[in-house]
Amino acid sequence: MRLSNFRYTLPKTRIADHLESPRDACKLMVLNRRKKEIEHKVFTDIVSYFKKGDLLVVNNSRVFPAKIFGQKEKTDAKIEVFLLRELNKEAGLWDVLVDPARKVRVGNKIYFEDDVVAEVVDNTTSRGRTIRFLNPDIDVFQMVEKIGHVPLPPYFTRKPKETDRTDYQTVYASQTGAVVAPMAGLHFTIPLLQQLQKIGVKILPLTLHPSLSTFNAIEVEDVSKHKMDSEYFNIPYQTAMEINETKVNKSGRVFVVGTTTCRALEANATVDGKIKFGQGWTDKFIYPPYNFKVTDALITNFQQPETTLMMVVSAFAEHRLLMEAYKTALKNNYRFLAYGDAMLIV
Template identity: 35%
Template sequence: MLNRLIKIERDYGYVLPQKYIAVRPAWPRDSARLLVYNRKTSNIFHKTFLHLNDYLPPKSLIIFNDTKVIPARLHAHKETSGKIEIFFLGKDKNKIQAFLSPALAIGRRAYITKKIFFDVIGQQEKIFILKPNFPAKQLGSILQKYGSTPLPPYIKDTPLTEKQAREQYQAVFAKVKGSVAAPTASLHFTKKLLRFLRAKGHSIGFITLHVNLGTFAPLTDENIRTGRLHEETFFIPASTRRMIRKAKQQNRPIIACGTTVVRAIESSSQEIEFRKKSEWQKTDLFIKPGYRFRIIDGLITNFHLPKSSLLMLVAAFMGKKELLRVYQKAIREKYRFYSFGDGMLIL
C-alpha cells in the first residue's frame, strides 16, 4: 500500500510558485478568471466567470452547495493564561469534537472568557472531546461572537479583516450552517450572475454538503487500502432530485459547481433514480481515475492542491494526463490557485 501511495503522490504532484496561491478572492466575485476545457476537443479557452454562459451547453442544470461556513476557530487560554486554539469540528448532544493546538490533557480547561469555558473529557486520536459549561445549543451564538473564519492553512498573511473574511469566504446563497471550509467554486458567483444564467434558460438547484477538514487532509495508506475517504454529511432535497431526473429525461446536461456537489450527487445516484425519500446521508466516496460518473456531465471547480483527493476527482473526470497538462498551462498563464483562486469549467 505504501508503494501505491508513493506512486499517487508522484503522479499527482506538481510545483506551484508561492506567488500563485491566492490570499484573497477576486472582487467582484465574477471577475475571477475561468479556464474552459473541452474534453472532446482538448481545447482550452481563457475567460472570466462573467462569460460562463458563453460556454455552458443550452438549458444546463447547474447544481450548487448551499452549506454555510461557521466561524469555527476559537482563541482561548489555559488556566495558566497560555494561549490555545480550539478548532470546532462537530457536536454530539452536549459534547463537542475539536482540534486543540497545543494539545491539552484530559481534565484540563480552556477558557474563552472567565464565564465561558470547555473541559477536556476525552480524546480520539487527534480529536479532543470537550464539555462546555453552557448548553450546546448556545454554541452557534458563541462561535458567532468569539469565533473567527477558518481560512485554509495554506492561506497565510491574508489582508482580509475578519469582517471581510466572513463575507468573502462564503457563497452568496449559503444558508445551511455546518461547514468548516467553503465549497470554493461557489465563491465566484454573484446574485446578478445567477439571475443572468436563469434568464438565459439554465436551471439552478441546490444540495447541502457540510465540508469538514478532511477536504484538506493528505491521502493516507488507509484511504488507498479501503478505497474510501473521510466521511461527510449531505442532503439532496426532493426538488433537486426532481430537477435531476427531469434533466436526464430531457437529455439536458447537469453541471456540478464544485467537487462537494459531485460527491453528494454521485453518492446518491441510485436514490435519485429510484425516488427514495430525501434525508440526511453520509458519504465516504473516493472518486479517482476509473470511476464511472452516473449523473454529472460538467464540472465547475477551482485549482486544487497537489497529491490531493480533490485533484484525483478532477483527474477522474478529465483524465490525469490532460489534467496535469492543463494545470501547467494555468501556471504559465498565471492563474491564481486554491480556495481564493480562479476556476475551471470542464465540459
C-alpha cells in the same frame, strides 16, 4: 492510479491570498473533453456555455467561524480550539482540535469570552479532543459568530481579515456547518446567477459540509487504499426530482459546482443515474477511472497537488488533459486554490 501521478510543483507565489473583486472577474479556463481543447476566458463568460433547460447544482454549505481562543483553568495558558463538528446538541458535545495539544488533557476546563466554559471529556487523536460546553442551553453556532475566527485553509500564511467572513463564503451559503468553503462556488455573484435564471437555467441546492480532511495528506501510494472522512450531506427532494426529470427527458445538462457537490450527487446516484433524496453521511472517494452517473459538466478551482480534490477533477477531465491544463495555467499566470481562478470542464 498512483499518488505520484497527481504531483506537480505549485510555487507559493501562485497561491491567491485574496478573492478577485468582483468575484466573477477571475479567469476561467475551459476544458473540452471531447475536443481535447483548452480556452481562456473570464468567469462571466460561463453564461455562454449554458442553454435553456440546463441545471446548476450548488453546495449551499455555510462556513462558520470555527476557531475560538480560550484560557486553560489555573494556568491561564492560551488554547486554540478548532470546532470540527457538533456531536450532540443537547449534551453540548463537539469534536475539536486543540493547540497546543500537550497542555490539554481530559478533565481540563477551558474558559472563553462571555463566561462560556467547556470541559475536555475525551482524547480522539494527537490533537483531537471531545469537549462539552457546560453552559446550559448554549447555542454554539450563535456564540462563535461573535467570538470566532474564520478557519482559512492551512496554506494561507496570513491571518484572517474581517473581509474573509464574507469572501470565504459563497453568496448562496445558507446551511451552517462547514469548516472549509466549497471553493468552486466562491466565483458566483447574484447578478451572474440571475443571468443564468433568465436564460432558463434552474439553480438547485444541496448541502455537503466539507471537513478538514480536504487538506489531509494522502499517505498511501496506491490511492485506492485511501480512506475519506465521513461528511454530512442533505439532498432536498426538489433537487433530486429536478435532476431525475432532466435526465429522463434529456432536456438539459447537469452542471455541478465543485467536488463536494459532485461527490454528494455521485454518492447518491443509482445505477441508472437517478438521484436519491435525503440526508446522511458519505465518505465517497472519486479517483480515476470513474464512471460519472450524474455530472455532465464540472466547475472547479485549481487544486493542491496530490489531494482528493484534484483526483475527483482528474477522474472527470481525463488525467492527461488535466495535467496539461495545470501546466498551461502555470504558464499563463492563473491563480490557484481557494481564492484563485476557475475551471469549467465540459
